[in-house]
Amino acid sequence: MPWKLADTTFNLERPLAAGIVNVTVDSMFEGARSGTPEQAVEDGRHLAELGFDMLDVGAVAAKAGPPVPAEEEAAALLPAVEGMAELRVPISADTFSVEVARRALEAGAAAVNDISGGGREMFELVAESGCGYVLMHIEGPPRVDRPPPEYGDVVGHMVEWFGGRIERARELGVSVEQIAIDPGLDFDLSTAQDLEVLRRLPELAALGLPLYVSLSRKDFIGAVLAGSWEERWSAGEREWGTVAAVALAVRAGANILRIHDPTSLQAMRVAGRIAHG
Numbered sequence: 001m002p003w004k005l006a007d008t009t010f011n012l013e014r015p016l017a018a019g020i021v022n023v024t025v026d027s028m029f030e031g032a033r034s035g036t037p038e039q040a041v042e043d044g045r046h047l048a049e050l051g052f053d054m055l056d057v058g059a060v061a062a063k064a065g066p067p068v069p070a071e072e073e074a075a076a077l078l079p080a081v082e083g084m085a086e087l088r089v090p091i092s093a094d095t096f097s098v099e100v101a102r103r104a105l106e107a108g109a110a111a112v113n114d115i116s117g118g119g120r121e122m123f124e125l126v127a128e129s130g131c132g133y134v135l136m137h138i139e140g141p142p143r144v145d146r147p148p149p150e151y152g153d154v155v156g157h158m159v160e161w162f163g164g165r166i167e168r169a170r171e172l173g174v175s176v177e178q179i180a181i182d183p184g185l186d187f188d189l190s191t192a193q194d195l196e197v198l199r200r201l202p203e204l205a206a207l208g209l210p211l212y213v214s215l216s217r218k219d220f221i222g223a224v225l226a227g228s229w230e231e232r233w234s235a236g237e238r239e240w241g242t243v244a245a246v247a248l249a250v251r252a253g254a255n256i257l258r259i260h261d262p263t264s265l266q267a268m269r270v271a272g273r274i275a276h277g
Helices: 037-050 070-083 098-106 120-129 154-171 191-199 201-205 219-226 239-251 262-276
Strands: 003-005 008-010 016-022 054-058 091-094 111-114 132-136 179-182 212-214 256-259
Touching: 003 132, 016 037, 016 262, 037 054, 037 070, 054 070, 054 111, 070 091, 070 098, 091 098, 098 111, 098 120, 111 120, 120 154, 132 154, 154 179, 154 191, 154 201, 191 201, 191 219, 191 239, 219 239, 239 256, 239 262, 256 262
Parallel strands: 016 054, 016 256, 054 091, 091 111, 111 132, 132 179, 179 212, 212 256
Antiparallel strands: 003 008
16 A cells, blocks of 8 residues: 655555654663754755655654653754755654644645554644554653553554544544554563564564554663563664564565664665565
């Protein structure tokens, strides 16, 4: 199934890379902290020149912390989105604020990457604007620490969860062509559950929507490399673990990979050719 982002449609005959740009000073990976909108534009330009298919731009770190006022988030995000318009690659706004998402779309973003799991106001905005939308699995509000739930069958739970959210979005006017689904690795999932989800990505792909997988330098990779969650390797040490995870995710059916590094971009391209010809 294609993925429609405003005036761009990806046919997804091959996997695509969404390059990560963070207009922050506190994102989990130090190598992806642009700090200012001006630096974010330059960092986005570099990723576009490397061949990333789209850019995912955010101004609020996903890690737990106090709420960030919409005006503060918008002041960092909007100039970066506007400045990247000349790069001629689609931009997604990484935000769960409906107000910020609306303003980012007006500034030129073609999609919203929403880690909140969706809601009426966000779905109505997506329907009204015709933008692309990344629907991520999460079991509560973002930026709040909580222990991972006991799911029983974690993938079975996700299939049911996505089914309900997608139906609600459609009731509010969102076209299925606008939606990509993200299993939300590291969000309300233990390391064992993250790995189970990655092993069983084909079951999520069977929902028939583009599969958006954000796994670059995630904590579960650091835990696997160290042998425990408590001693997990830092984000800066997880590049080659990410490369392995990217290649296997592509083999399992991932359509869009949200990644930091050119090494992961290479892995995605080669794995895509092997898996899909």
